[in-house]
Amino acid sequence: MPLLSPVDFLFTTLETRTQPMHVGGLFLFELPNNANEDFVSILSKQMLTAKMPPSFPFNQVLDRLINWQTDEDFEVYQHFRHIALPQPARIRELLHYVSLEHSRLLNKSNPMWECHIIEGIEPVSEGSPARFALYFKIHHSLVDGIAAMRLVKKSLSESATETMNLPVWSLITRHRSRLDAMFPKNKSWTQIVKEQLATIKPVARELSKSVTEINNPNFIHTLQAPRCILNQRITASRRLSTQSYELPRLKALAKRLSVSTNDIVLAVCAGALRNYLLQNNALPKKPLIAFVPISLRTDDSASGNQVSFVLANLATHLDDPRQRIKTISASMRNGKERFGAMTQAQVINYSAIAYSWAGINLLAGLYPKFQAFNLIISNVPGSDKPLYWNGAKLQALYPASVLLNGQAMNITLATYVDKMEFGITACDDVLPHSQVLLKLIAEEINVLESIACN
Amino acid sequence: MPLLSPVDFLFTTLETRTQPMHVGGLFLFELPNNANEDFVSILSKQMLTAKMPPSFPFNQVLDRLINWQTDEDFEVYQHFRHIALPQPARIRELLHYVSLEHSRLLNKSNPMWECHIIEGIEPVSEGSPARFALYFKIHHSLVDGIAAMRLVKKSLSESATETMNLPVWSLITRHRSRLDAMFPKNKSWTQIVKEQLATIKPVARELSKSVTEINNPNFIHTLQAPRCILNQRITASRRLSTQSYELPRLKALAKRLSVSTNDIVLAVCAGALRNYLLQNNALPKKPLIAFVPISLRTDDSASGNQVSFVLANLATHLDDPRQRIKTISASMRNGKERFGAMTQAQVINYSAIAYSWAGINLLAGLYPKFQAFNLIISNVPGSDKPLYWNGAKLQALYPASVLLNGQAMNITLATYVDKMEFGITACDDVLPHSQVLLKLIAEEINVLESIACN
Numbered sequence: 001m002p003l004l005s006p007v008d009f010l011f012t013t014l015e016t017r018t019q020p021m022h023v024g025g026l027f028l029f030e031l032p033n034n035a036n037e038d039f040v041s042i043l044s045k046q047m048l049t050a051k052m053p054p055s056f057p058f059n060q061v062l063d064r065l066i067n068w069q070t071d072e073d074f075e076v077y078q079h080f081r082h083i084a085l086p087q088p089a090r091i092r093e094l095l096h097y098v099s100l101e102h103s104r105l106l107n108k109s110n111p112m113w114e115c116h117i118i119e120g121i122e123p124v125s126e127g128s129p130a131r132f133a134l135y136f137k138i139h140h141s142l143v144d145g146i147a148a149m150r151l152v153k154k155s156l157s158e159s160a161t162e163t164m165n166l167p168v169w170s171l172i173t174r175h176r177s178r179l180d181a182m183f184p185k186n187k188s189w190t191q192i193v194k195e196q197l198a199t200i201k202p203v204a205r206e207l208s209k210s211v212t213e214i215n216n217p218n219f220i221h222t223l224q225a226p227r228c229i230l231n232q233r234i235t236a237s238r239r240l241s242t243q244s245y246e247l248p249r250l251k252a253l254a255k256r257l258s259v260s261t262n263d264i265v266l267a268v269c270a271g272a273l274r275n276y277l278l279q280n281n282a283l284p285k286k287p288l289i290a291f292v293p294i295s296l297r298t299d300d301s302a303s304g305n306q307v308s309f310v311l312a313n314l315a316t317h318l319d320d321p322r323q324r325i326k327t328i329s330a331s332m333r334n335g336k337e338r339f340g341a342m343t344q345a346q347v348i349n350y351s352a353i354a355y356s357w358a359g360i361n362l363l364a365g366l367y368p369k370f371q372a373f374n375l376i377i378s379n380v381p382g383s384d385k386p387l388y389w390n391g392a393k394l395q396a397l398y399p400a401s402v403l404l405n406g407q408a409m410n411i412t413l414a415t416y417v418d419k420m421e422f423g424i425t426a427c428d429d430v431l432p433h434s435q436v437l438l439k440l441i442a443e444e445i446n447v448l449e450s451i452a453c454n
Numbered sequence: 455m456p457l458l459s460p461v462d463f464l465f466t467t468l469e470t471r472t473q474p475m476h477v478g479g480l481f482l483f484e485l486p487n488n489a490n491e492d493f494v495s496i497l498s499k500q501m502l503t504a505k506m507p508p509s510f511p512f513n514q515v516l517d518r519l520i521n522w523q524t525d526e527d528f529e530v531y532q533h534f535r536h537i538a539l540p541q542p543a544r545i546r547e548l549l550h551y552v553s554l555e556h557s558r559l560l561n562k563s564n565p566m567w568e569c570h571i572i573e574g575i576e577p578v579s580e581g582s583p584a585r586f587a588l589y590f591k592i593h594h595s596l597v598d599g600i601a602a603m604r605l606v607k608k609s610l611s612e613s614a615t616e617t618m619n620l621p622v623w624s625l626i627t628r629h630r631s632r633l634d635a636m637f638p639k640n641k642s643w644t645q646i647v648k649e650q651l652a653t654i655k656p657v658a659r660e661l662s663k664s665v666t667e668i669n670n671p672n673f674i675h676t677l678q679a680p681r682c683i684l685n686q687r688i689t690a691s692r693r694l695s696t697q698s699y700e701l702p703r704l705k706a707l708a709k710r711l712s713v714s715t716n717d718i719v720l721a722v723c724a725g726a727l728r729n730y731l732l733q734n735n736a737l738p739k740k741p742l743i744a745f746v747p748i749s750l751r752t753d754d755s756a757s758g759n760q761v762s763f764v765l766a767n768l769a770t771h772l773d774d775p776r777q778r779i780k781t782i783s784a785s786m787r788n789g790k791e792r793f794g795a796m797t798q799a800q801v802i803n804y805s806a807i808a809y810s811w812a813g814i815n816l817l818a819g820l821y822p823k824f825q826a827f828n829l830i831i832s833n834v835p836g837s838d839k840p841l842y843w844n845g846a847k848l849q850a851l852y853p854a855s856v857l858l859n860g861q862a863m864n865i866t867l868a869t870y871v872d873k874m875e876f877g878i879t880a881c882d883d884v885l886p887h888s889q890v891l892l893k894l895i896a897e898e899i900n901v902l903e904s905i906a907c908n
Contacts, residue, residue, distance in 0.1 A: 083540065
């Protein structure tokens, strides 16, 4: 029974009804040509009747909020649902359903994940095959977004003809041994807690140091983010907005402007956010700060949380897109250099602390009226090869993320073949019509292209 | 913050993943003639956007499993879902969906209820209007089956033209004052617990007395039920089977055979169960014992648990249907007479104790290898007038009930206009094909009719 790591513990204890701590993935498939009417029903039945027990981490259940326990009583009914969309069944209605599901708390009495198959989605155009979707939802204490994407990817095939019979939750993952190694059996409960707490001290020192270290103009310390409408107290209401953009266009832009693709993505988000805030008469005078997670994982283990982050200056106060992208790129380079001085355990706890308001206030004793960042913009790896589920082609995949009190919007992206897939998760009650950002992102890509060509 | 009553407490603490303690109701509607395509979507939107906060008991949330607390943070997203059925969308697929939902635990972090709107169900026959359903699920600690039916009934109209704008969870109920009276504010926590425990002693005495009092052959004591395949350890898998039978036929039978309609219902179930067990080579030599709940409610309050019960001898060992119905009727009369000697509080606790194995073993210290009864057969009042939801006619209503370890089948009935609506809840893993009982019930009605005519 391994203890929860500090990050997992934080993810678990921070959870409230208005702040569910699960991540999600929406996977959109096209029915194979000449598929039978019951194609999706057969997939669904496969998942309902699979005999293989869930693998790690899908078999982990909370025990008194302190320990993970291997669950011996798997009941697929607690986790799986197969529905159709009410009419008209467009992508809009799909997102409405997924948004509501993403608003719901996972049940802590079960291993904390759910899998929904949603059928009957209209074709892209008349004559095309009908579509169906898989929405997968898993608690952030079990996996981070990167791992979640990896897990689902493992359950799909790169071949259009291969048959995959095992549900995603029964695939073998390699995380257990890693986690066991992190919490060796010959250490006592109190010893482990003591060690974990010890790593927090230097982290808190580092955070405090940030307050004074402001000589470098590109250096963003953790208390510098301006107040903004993105940073309100949230309700449980979630809206997921998704769109696919052409990856080759973004890559070409990066090359022409001599920055990384990730910098381009941040610049596109920055421009769109600037216009969104301008439209709402809510653009802060100081630049927005984005929390950009970076994976610390060195192996390909699919579960658990091993993330660190960089705080990126989005330069939303600058009108000139050229200046904006320069500032963003410089701030990213600077941020990445800062983690060399810390051990991996310290970096993990640093993330845990800085991840949320609650963390900062609780552990570092800093001021609740300052905030570390305005939103999280996260880029998780998808797949560069087309994926299939028993012959049904994966059209698109969209990540859905966690919102925290004071963090009412999250932008998570994934690459899939030649697309950059955007999933914007927002608290619909405090940031209505967040889907407008998708249009603004498309416009910003055009703006950057016109600059790069000059 | 009222304390949980002993019954509520038992319902809450007995809950495990394989033994969820919620009741449900499935309400099947026909679209009004000339209804717009978005009729159900509009209903759904009404419920999602209603401004009225939930009324008692829908606003009660558990606090440390001991107290009820009024919940101030209602989030409709946590409770409401609108879906369509996968194709083909027949009643069979509706029951499949509802069965899976009925298998899932409610989330104890929220007030414990859920409301599902399910659209796109095929018409009864070609040319008839399409159908939709409402599945309502609420924890047994908040209401019993009778109250649940009353609550939903209140949210519907007897008029085909009346518009009902309030969701079922926002209707005013009168239960709060009753519950407050039950737990007066000037009593301390420990006082209340002491008093509640005091009523349990005479109840346990009564239970123990039952073991020796066997002079009256119609008297069924609580430890007399035979072992039977209905009484196995259950899993979380539930199957709900439903059917409507003609109420006038059952009433005519009752009159001709000089018994109550309730006796006829029990006789019909008894005959069907006998044949079901014969088909499975599993008919016990001794008669099955049914636990038949009786409402103790004297007002029309819609919430809370005020049930007592009679243990009915189903005479399944008798081949002659005439003899069976005589024995059943006599055993029901006898059972009803036994509660005169007890106070209402004692009767309520008697129910609580006898309701479940866990209760018996825990509180009365009796033998775990004996069982009190083989199954629950419960008759909850429905409505004798047709009901409408914004013009959509309620075609049928079916109750879905709780199963307990050792109680793998439950039969609950409700009357609706001229129909007797049967809802059979069974653990599908240990009692597969329980839906066959519906056919056997229809056959048994024919058998009794042929007897009554001779």
